Amino acid sequence: MIYFEIAKFQFLRFLTYPLEILTSVLKRLVDTAFLIVLWSIIIKNTSGLITLPEIVSYFLLASGIEEIVMAHWGFLGDYLGWRIKLGKFSNYLLKPVSIIPQLYASAIGRNGMRVILAIVSIIAGIIIHPPQNSLSVALFLVFFITALFTGLAYNIILGTMYFHFVDASGVKNAISHMSRLLSGAMVPIYLFPENFKNLILLTPFPGMVYGPVNALKTNQLNQEVIVQLFVIIFWMLILNVGAYLFWNQSIKKYEAVGT
Amino acid sequence: MLAHTYFGTNRLKNMKLLELKQKVINKILLIKAITIYTFQQETAYWANTWAHVLSTFFYMLSMILFIDVVYSNVNLVAGYTKNEMLLFLLMAQATYYLSWTIYGNLIDLVENVNNGNLDLVLVKPISSLFYITFRRIRLFRVAMDGIPPLIFLALAINWSALNISFLPLLIGIIISVMGTVCSLSFHLLATLPVFWVGESRNIVEFTSHFEYNVGKIIPLEGYGKDFKFFFSTIFPFLISTGFSTSVILGKSEPLPTLLWGLTVTILMLTVRQFAWNKALKVYTSASS
Numbered sequence: 274m275i276y277f278e279i280a281k282f283q284f285l286r287f288l289t290y291p292l293e294i295l296t297s298v299l300k301r302l303v304d305t306a307f308l309i310v311l312w313s314i315i316i317k318n319t320s321g322l323i324t325l326p327e328i329v330s331y332f333l334l335a336s337g338i339e340e341i342v343m344a345h346w347g348f349l350g351d352y353l354g355w356r357i358k359l360g361k362f363s364n365y366l367l368k369p370v371s372i373i374p375q376l377y378a379s380a381i382g383r384n385g386m387r388v389i390l391a392i393v394s395i396i397a398g399i400i401i402h403p404p405q406n407s408l409s410v411a412l413f414l415v416f417f418i419t420a421l422f423t424g425l426a427y428n429i430i431l432g433t434m435y436f437h438f439v440d441a442s443g444v445k446n447a448i449s450h451m452s453r454l455l456s457g458a459m460v461p462i463y464l465f466p467e468n469f470k471n472l473i474l475l476t477p478f479p480g481m482v483y484g485p486v487n488a489l490k491t492n493q494l495n496q497e498v499i500v501q502l503f504v505i506i507f508w509m510l511i512l513n514v515g516a517y518l519f520w521n522q523s524i525k526k527y528e529a530v531g532t
Numbered sequence: 533m534l535a536h537t538y539f540g541t542n543r544l545k546n547m548k549l550l551e552l553k554q555k556v557i558n559k560i561l562l563i564k565a566i567t568i569y570t571f572q573q574e575t576a577y578w579a580n581t582w583a584h585v586l587s588t589f590f591y592m593l594s595m596i597l598f599i600d601v602v603y604s605n606v607n608l609v610a611g612y613t614k615n616e617m618l619l620f621l622l623m624a625q626a627t628y629y630l631s632w633t634i635y636g637n638l639i640d641l642v643e644n645v646n647n648g649n650l651d652l653v654l655v656k657p658i659s660s661l662f663y664i665t666f667r668r669i670r671l672f673r674v675a676m677d678g679i680p681p682l683i684f685l686a687l688a689i690n691w692s693a694l695n696i697s698f699l700p701l702l703i704g705i706i707i708s709v710m711g712t713v714c715s716l717s718f719h720l721l722a723t724l725p726v727f728w729v730g731e732s733r734n735i736v737e738f739t740s741h742f743e744y745n746v747g748k749i750i751p752l753e754g755y756g757k758d759f760k761f762f763f764s765t766i767f768p769f770l771i772s773t774g775f776s777t778s779v780i781l782g783k784s785e786p787l788p789t790l791l792w793g794l795t796v797t798i799l800m801l802t803v804r805q806f807a808w809n810k811a812l813k814v815y816t817s818a819s820s
Contacts (some may be wrong), residue, residue, distance in 0.1 A: 443583025
């Protein structure tokens with residue numbers, strides 16, 4: 274398959290810069306390690322409400338999922354944005370393959386090592402705090418697939434903004450900062466005050482990280498889980514339709530001068 | 533004869549003094565010119581400027597919300613109350629913006645070594661290390677990006693709940709400046725491998741990322757004794773925010789902490805100068 278070949282090519286191309294890969298992997302490890310250290314300090318005062326394995330597992334899963342669905346800084350959005358900004362986007366328009374899958378495969382390939390690390394992180398999270406029954410695994414798969422599509426739409430919207438601004442990095446960063454908090458990547462959403470938690474769960478952000486992580490800890494299909502699933506699927510559809518329309522409108526306005 | 537020697541020595545002293553005065557004036561004039569030039573560069577795209585303000589504001593908002601959520605579940609984190617943690621965040625952000633004024637020069641150095649532009653710096657009649665460090669001072673951008681969120685954060689703190697005295701506050705601010713100097717010196721050391729291997733941008737980015745995680749998220753009291761020592765000597769990232777906030781809040785003794793910070797700063801500046809001289813010796817121009 275052509276997209277697999279694109280991802281593989283970008284991954285191999287990137288392997289020629291070992292220092293870049295090493296530092297990118299180290300950055301991610303440092304991020305996760307210090308988040309766990311911080312939370313291990315915080316939970317000392319929760320009088321056993323949250324245990325250390327539970328919180329370690331949560332952040333290993335959250336950081337892994339956040340990376341794979343590209344909710345963390347949105348590397349597909351970033352990649353797309355920079356292509357537009359640097360005038361290199363025309364190259365993608367000329368090729369006889371669909372643009373978005375092509376960009377998606379390129380972004381995955383370029384961040385291949387981080388994706389591998391993310392998978393290791395998810396496996397470690399599952400080993401530390403395993404799912405209790407097969408329902409948890411099934412729910413995780415459903416939530417994870419919706420998270421992938423929500424993340425895709427989120428990234429397309431972030432990247433497409435570059436068609437309209439000379440440099441959209443400021444706006445993109447502003448959204449990313451809020452996304453990190455509201456998706457559950459920095460704080461487990463069950464720790465938010467009740468009213469605030471209920472409000473956040475109605476936004477699209479938890480669907481990208483908290484949804485799949487929480488699914489692994491869920492052992493029965495109650496009303497709360499069904500409502501959460503409904504909200505996430507709703508946002509997945511809305512965002513993907515929105516991203517599609519935004520993309521189609523924006524690409525018509527694209528102008529480039531090149532050799 | 534004796535009088536003649538005496539007046540000769542005196543004249544020599546006066547000349548040296550004048551020379552030193554002229555050098556200082558030259559450096560001040562250079563910093564002024566650099567600041568104006570950087571301002572003109574930074575204000576070229578207003579939309580970008582406002583987008584960055586929005587970004588830093590949202591970052592601060594997300595951090596305040598984060599602290600709010602954490603403290604809705606606990607009363608203390610590493611011995612810090614919510615207001616003390618907000619002060620820690622304020623110090624972390626203030627020192628971050630302070631170092632950000634000249635941090636970009638380190639990345640420029642990597643490019644200059646690779647494209648040979650460092651030659652132009654070396655032929656200038658001024659200390660190359662001084663020029664490299666202060667080539668661009670991003671005062672305007674930092675003020676635009678930093679001041680609104682810092683004011684917002686300062687307003688979120690209940691100052692009356694904090695017990696802050698004047699002397700520890702003053703010493704804390706001095707320590708935070710020294711800590712910033714230490715961090716920047718460390719980042720410069722991380723830049724220098726470019727002279728040997730041709731690339732170091734990733735190393736600098738990693739060290740600044742590491743500094744953020746070590747020094748700007750967890751307070752000093754959150755670390756064990758060994759980590760405190762390690763992160764205030766070999767990787768001196770705890771000084772600018774951890775040490776200073778601890779002193780301001782009266783959790784650490786001001787004078788010994790100041791002395792510690794001063795010693796590490798002097799050591800870092802010495803190592804920085806030594807490493808810079810070594811790096812220049814292996815520099816071969818890349819320009820044509």
